[in-house]
Each structure stands twice: as C-alpha cells, then as structure tokens.
Amino acid sequence: MNTSEKELQQTEAISSLSDYVSSEIQNKKTPSFFEVLKKNGNPPPISTHIDVFQVNLGYLCNQTCKHCHVEAGPSRKEIMSKETMQVCLKIIKENDFRCVDITGGAPEMNPNFRWFVEEIRKTKIKEIIVRCNLTIILANANYHDLPEFFKNNSVHIVSSLPFYNALRTDRQRGNGVFEKSIQALQMLNKIGYGIEKHLILDLVYNPNGAFLSANQKNLEEAYKTELFKTYNISFNNLIAIHNMPINRFLEYLINSGNYEDYMSMLVSAYNPETLNGLMCKNTISVAWNGNLYDCDFNQMLQLPLTVAGQTLFNFNINHLKHRQIATGKHCFGCTAGSGSSCQGSLTE
Numbered sequence: 037m038n039t040s041e042k043e044l045q046q047t048e049a050i051s052s053l054s055d056y057v058s059s060e061i062q063n064k065k066t067p068s069f070f071e072v073l074k075k076n077g078n079p080p081p082i083s084t085h086i087d088v089f090q091v092n093l094g095y096l097c098n099q100t101c102k103h104c105h106v107e108a109g110p111s112r113k114e115i116m117s118k119e120t121m122q123v124c125l126k127i128i129k130e131n132d133f134r135c136v137d138i139t140g141g142a143p144e145m146n147p148n149f150r151w152f153v154e155e156i157r158k159t160k161i162k163e164i165i166v167r168c169n170l171t172i173i174l175a176n177a178n179y180h181d182l183p184e185f186f187k188n189n190s191v192h193i194v195s196s197l198p199f200y201n202a203l204r205t206d207r208q209r210g211n212g213v214f215e216k217s218i219q220a221l222q223m224l225n226k227i228g229y230g231i232e233k234h235l236i237l238d239l240v241y242n243p244n245g246a247f248l249s250a251n252q253k254n255l256e257e258a259y260k261t262e263l264f265k266t267y268n269i270s271f272n273n274l275i276a277i278h279n280m281p282i283n284r285f286l287e288y289l290i291n292s293g294n295y296e297d298y299m300s301m302l303v304s305a306y307n308p309e310t311l312n313g314l315m316c317k318n319t320i321s322v323a324w325n326g327n328l329y330d331c332d333f334n335q336m337l338q339l340p341l342t343v344a345g346q347t348l349f350n351f352n353i354n355h356l357k358h359r360q361i362a363t364g365k366h367c368f369g370c371t372a373g374s375g376s377s378c379q380g381s382l383t384e
C-alpha cells in the first residue's frame with residue numbers, strides 16, 4: 037500500500053467515526069468509498085484548482101428542514117464574526133477565485149451579511165452566489181428589502197424548493213413554507229430575477245425520500261411548466277441533487293429502517309463519470325470559525341482536510357489547490373447516477 041492509499045484509508049476511518057452515529061449503524065455491507073474507487077480503477081480525487089470560495093456564515097436559520105445536512109435552526113449559535121469575514125475578504129482579494137458562494141443556515145441572518153456581500157462586490161470576483169431559503173425574505177420587516185439588495189449587488193440566487201407543490205415541499209421544510217416560498221419567488225420575479233438576463237434565480241430539487249433524484253432536465257421542464265401555469269413564476273435553472281446520508285437525512289434513514297437499502301442503492305449506482313465534476317475538485321469550504329474543508333458536507337461531518345494545519349488564518353493556496361480530497365461513505369451521494377453537487381447533476 038502506498039502512502040497515498042494509507043492516507044486515504046485513515047481519512048475514511050476518521051469519516052466513519054464522525055459521519056455515522058454508531059458502529060452498530062455503520063453498515064458493514066457498504067464498502068468504503070476508497071474500495072469502490074480502487075475496484076473501478078479510479079484514482080482518489082485530487083483538487084485541480086480553487087475556483088469557488090464557499091463561505092458558510094453560520095448555522096442559524098429561520099427553518100428546521102428535515103433534509104437539512106447542516107442541522108441548522110433558530111437555536112444554533114455558530115455565526116461567522118466580522119473579523120473572520122475580514123480575513124475572508126483579504127483572501128478573496130489576494131487570489132483568483134471566480135465565485136464566492138455564500139451559504140448557511142440562512143446567511144442573511146448573520147448581522148454582517150450585507151456588509152460582506154457589498155465588500156465582495158467591490159473586488160474582482162465575477163459571481164456572488166447566495167443560497168437563500170426564500171422564507172427569510174418574509175420572516176420580518178428587516179428582510180423584506182432583500183430582493184432589492186440582491187439585485188443591487190448582482191447576486192446569483194440559489195434557493196431550495198423541493199417540489200412544485202405544497203404537500204411535498206412542506207413535508208420536508210415545514211408547514212406553510214411552500215406558500216411563503218411562492219410569495220418570495222413572486223417578489224423576486226417582480227424586480228426581474230429569473231426574467232432579466234443578468235438576474236439569475238435557480239431552484240434546487242431534492243427527492244422526498246430514500247431514492248435518487250430523477251433526470252434534472254425533465255424535472256426542470258416540469259417545474260417551469262407547473263410554476264408558471266399555477267403561480268406565474270419564472271426561474272432560470274433547476275439544480276437536482278441527491279440527499280446526502282448525513283445529519284437529519286441520516287436520522288430519517290435510520291429511523292425509517294432505510295439506511296442499509298439507501299447506501300446499497302448509492303453504491304450500486306456509483307458512476308465513475310461523475311468524478312471529474314465533483315465540486316470538491318474546484319471548491320474550498322470555509323466554516324463560520326475559519327476551519328477549512330473540501331466541501332460543505334465534510335464541514336458538517338468535521339472531516340478535516342488531508343493537508344494538516346491549514347485554516348483560513350494561514351491560508352496558502354499553493355498547499356490547497358492540488359490537495360487530496362478527504363472522502364467517506366457519504367461521497368457515494370455525489371457519485372450515484374448522474375451525480376450530485378451544489379451546481380446540480382454532474383453528467384447531463
């Protein structure tokens with residue numbers, strides 16, 4: 037076994053400790069991600085560059101969705117400080133990232149959110165994504181002007197809407213969420229989002245249970261037809277993702293007795309063609325406290341980088357841009373079928 041294989045196996049061991057709640061539940065029938073890569077003759081994933089600087093502003097949220105991989109909610113206290121945001125800004129200015137992708141929780145609930153977005157807009161960054169949950173816009177009067185704020189800063193909005201009807205959306209995101217999301221989408225459309233060329237509004241679909249996402253293109257057509265017909269809503273792209281077997285969705289899998297079947301399905305749907313598009317290959321994920329991870333999922337599992345000692349506070353792109361990715365069994369969620377990422381399917 038070479039050094040790289042040893043490191044990977046160690047990484048998987050760390051992951052298995054942190055990502056599944058007990059060894060009893062740790063499904064022994066599921067091979068490690070590393071084993072499946074090897075069996076298929078695929079090299080372990082290595083990042084090619086850092087194009088996307090993804091910043092998680094904290095785990096505070098106005099919702100407590102059942103499918104949330106962050107376990108976000110109104111009682112979470114972890115919030116990025118302004119000092120840490122200032123370090124992010126310094127790094128953004130010193131490097132050639134294409135995109136800053138701001139996520140949470142509900143990132144808008146961080147008291148320095150607007151300042152942070154405005155400061156990023158002053159840099160040469162081409163794209164600012166905000167992962168907005170829509171209902172925050174209606175949460176109280178402090179947020180009602182968010183659509184204008186997004187427009188003034190040319191923010192690309194990405195919003196979860198698990199389905200185009202209330203039943204399936206509310207089942208995952210809470211009672212009344214669908215109706216508020218529709219109102220927020222109408223507000224965004226009114227000022228040009230999803231309609232004017234430069235105001236991009238994307239929606240995110242995820243399955244309503246222990247199965248893989250359907251074809252992204254077909255889903256997008258159905259969403260566009262139904263949302264326009266019923267609510268006069270337009271949007272740009274539909275991002276179809278798989279549910280990752282971590283945190284709240286993992287709890288659901290365990291409680292419903294679906295864990296083993298879901299993992300077996302992910303493993304049997306392993307698709308090597310997804311490997312080149314994995315988001316960890318061009319992204320670095322920054323946690324609220326300045327810790328760095330390969331992706332937001334690894335962040336939630338506290339699965340560290342394979343590059344020891346790197347944080348926001350001693351950020352060195354030369355140590356990070358070609359790093360080996362820390363993987364675990366949850367990675368089968370990204371490589372199943374057409375693949376899954378923050379940008380949607382990977383092979384269509």
Ligand code: SF4
Nearest residue numbers: 097099101104141169
């Ligand atoms: S899925 Fe999004 S909106 Fe729902 S609780 Fe998690 S962070 Fe909040």
Ligand code: SF4
Nearest residue numbers: 316330331333367370
């Ligand atoms: S969960 Fe997905 S994005 Fe994260 S490290 Fe695994 S394969 Fe990469």
